[in-house]
Amino acid sequence: MSPTRIPEATVARLPVYLRALNALLEGDIRTCSSEELATAAGVNSAKLRKDLSHLGSYGTRGVGYDVEYLRYQISREIGLTQDWPVVIVGIGNLGHALANYSGFSSRGFRTVALLDADTSRHGELVAGLQIRPFTELAAIVREHGVAIGVIATPAAAAQSVCDSMVGAGIRSILNFAPSVLSVPEEVDVRMVDLSSELQILAYHEQRKSNGGPDLEGVPA
Amino acid sequence: MSPTRIPEATVARLPVYLRALNALLEGDIRTCSSEELATAAGVNSAKLRKDLSHLGSYGTRGVGYDVEYLRYQISREIGLTQDWPVVIVGIGNLGHALANYSGFSSRGFRTVALLDADTSRHGELVAGLQIRPFTELAAIVREHGVAIGVIATPAAAAQSVCDSMVGAGIRSILNFAPSVLSVPEEVDVRMVDLSSELQILAYHEQRKSNGGPDLEGVPA
DNA sequence: TAGATTGTTAATCGATTAACAATC
DNA sequence: TAGATTGTTAATCGATTAACAATC
Numbered sequence: 001m002s003p004t005r006i007p008e009a010t011v012a013r014l015p016v017y018l019r020a021l022n023a024l025l026e027g028d029i030r031t032c033s034s035e036e037l038a039t040a041a042g043v044n045s046a047k048l049r050k051d052l053s054h055l056g057s058y059g060t061r062g063v064g065y066d067v068e069y070l071r072y073q074i075s076r077e078i079g080l081t082q083d084w085p086v087v088i089v090g091i092g093n094l095g096h097a098l099a100n101y102s103g104f105s106s107r108g109f110r111t112v113a114l115l116d117a118d119t120s121r122h123g124e125l126v127a128g129l130q131i132r133p134f135t136e137l138a139a140i141v142r143e144h145g146v147a148i149g150v151i152a153t154p155a156a157a158a159q160s161v162c163d164s165m166v167g168a169g170i171r172s173i174l175n176f177a178p179s180v181l182s183v184p185e186e187v188d189v190r191m192v193d194l195s196s197e198l199q200i201l202a203y204h205e206q207r208k209s210n211g212g213p214d215l216e217g218v219p220a
Numbered sequence: 221m222s223p224t225r226i227p228e229a230t231v232a233r234l235p236v237y238l239r240a241l242n243a244l245l246e247g248d249i250r251t252c253s254s255e256e257l258a259t260a261a262g263v264n265s266a267k268l269r270k271d272l273s274h275l276g277s278y279g280t281r282g283v284g285y286d287v288e289y290l291r292y293q294i295s296r297e298i299g300l301t302q303d304w305p306v307v308i309v310g311i312g313n314l315g316h317a318l319a320n321y322s323g324f325s326s327r328g329f330r331t332v333a334l335l336d337a338d339t340s341r342h343g344e345l346v347a348g349l350q351i352r353p354f355t356e357l358a359a360i361v362r363e364h365g366v367a368i369g370v371i372a373t374p375a376a377a378a379q380s381v382c383d384s385m386v387g388a389g390i391r392s393i394l395n396f397a398p399s400v401l402s403v404p405e406e407v408d409v410r411m412v413d414l415s416s417e418l419q420i421l422a423y424h425e426q427r428k429s430n431g432g433p434d435l436e437g438v439p440a
Numbered sequence: 441t442a443g444a445t446t447g448t449t450a451a452t453c454g455a456t457t458a459a460c461a462a463t464c
Numbered sequence: 465t466a467g468a469t470t471g472t473t474a475a476t477c478g479a480t481t482a483a484c485a486a487t488c
Binding site: 011012014015016018019020023040041042077078079080082084086092093094096097098100101102103104108109147148150171172173174178179180186188190192193194195196197198199200201202203204205206208209 | 231234262297298300304313314316317320322324328391392394398410413414415416417418419420421422423424425428
């Protein structure tokens with residue numbers, strides 16, 4: 001009943017739980033405890049139960065959770081029971097990969113157009129859709145009611161593509177280009193930086209190799 | 221002098237600062253204040269200064285930071301002044317995109333091999349490298365001292381590829397396949413889930429459309 | 441010296457975790 | 465009733481932020 005504010009950290013884990021529930025269902029597991037689901041999702045069970053408690057009370061004490069039912073409740077909470085038309089701009093290798101990515105064309109999301117500025121690519125078929133001119137963006141957004149745009153262009157083009165998206169009425173943008181985007185307050189941008197993750201790994205790897213707890217590898 | 225533990229949240233932002241510093245340098249800006257750098261990175265300046273204070277004292281009060289010098293210090297902290305040989309497994313569209321991704325072949329990282337199980341792809345040239353059989357993994361890891369492996373295979377293959385990587389001595393894995401990986405304690409896995417981000421956007425978008433502060437859109 | 445801006449302090453806020461009462 | 469497991473409480477931990485003393 002209450003449109004409770006769900007903590008941001010919890011929201012970020014809901015997709016992980018959803019994936020774990022799907023994996024359980026594929027293994028024909030119909031019921032699970034918080035312990036089992038937490039293991040499948042790679043978190044600890046106290047955190048999982050706390051997270052789920054923000055959505056409501058969808059388990060049964062002494063028994064556990066009905067996998068199918070919990071999956072539905074999480075999907076509904078995220079908004080995946082609605083239809084989300086998506087447009088992808090920049091159909092290089094990454095855009096191509098995204099267009100084919102199962103998570104982008106399943107449950108809730110529907111890629112309605114692939115746009116690229118390169119005229120020589122127009123008409124080319126990718127993931128069952130023809131690549132179309134970037135200039136058609138506004139018309140496509142209007143026609144399909146697109147609320148989410150994905151940017152997979154080179155960094156140099158990203159801000160200008162972003163501006164066009166905002167101008168066309170898109171208020172949620174997923175940015176794969178390695179550049180910070182300026183947007184009006186009401187627009188939500190999420191940045192996925194492929195190389196950041198690699199750098200974070202390198203940081204930890206370096207710590208492993210170098211000093212154990214009590215500095216080591218210091219030349220005499 | 222002290223090998224201070226840098227907070228995880230700070231580590232995750234260092235790549236962002238690095239990118240912002242690179243952008244400033246490209247614009248021929250040699251000096252910046254915490255305020256300017258924070259804007260370029262998309263964070264607030266108090267957080268930036270707090271983050272940088274964990275690395276050391278690399279600014280000048282009343283003046284700001286030397287862009288080049290700060291960039292070097294952050295690079296060194298992350299470990300990018302070392303050479304990190306990387307191997308990518310699974311050369312579909314995503315693997316292809318990663319192989320060409322600038323962040324993967326610049327400053328510190330060096331892709332030494334692209335592997336795929338599909339024999340029909342072997343020998344194909346991608347980003348200047350020939351695709352090689354997955355069976356050569358162990359030999360390549362040994363030869364080049366690979367410490368970081370990237371998985372860009374379909375979900376079904378990911379765990380088995382991961383096991384082979386661990387067996388070959390890789391201790392840091394970046395996983396783009398949508399599946400949770402089981403690894404020994406000493407192995408570090410980071411998961412990049414392309415569709416999670418889309419789902420998080422959808423959640424917020426849904427909130428925007430539906431209820432303002434005082435529930436709305438409730439049918440009478 | 442006056443102005444600017446860092447690096448640090450301390451207060452606040454949010455997230456995690458263990459423990460357990462509620463209850464199936 | 466006994467056993468199991470949720471949902472919640474409360475304590476701990478870590479991250480964020482504003483404010484300002486230090487200092488260039």
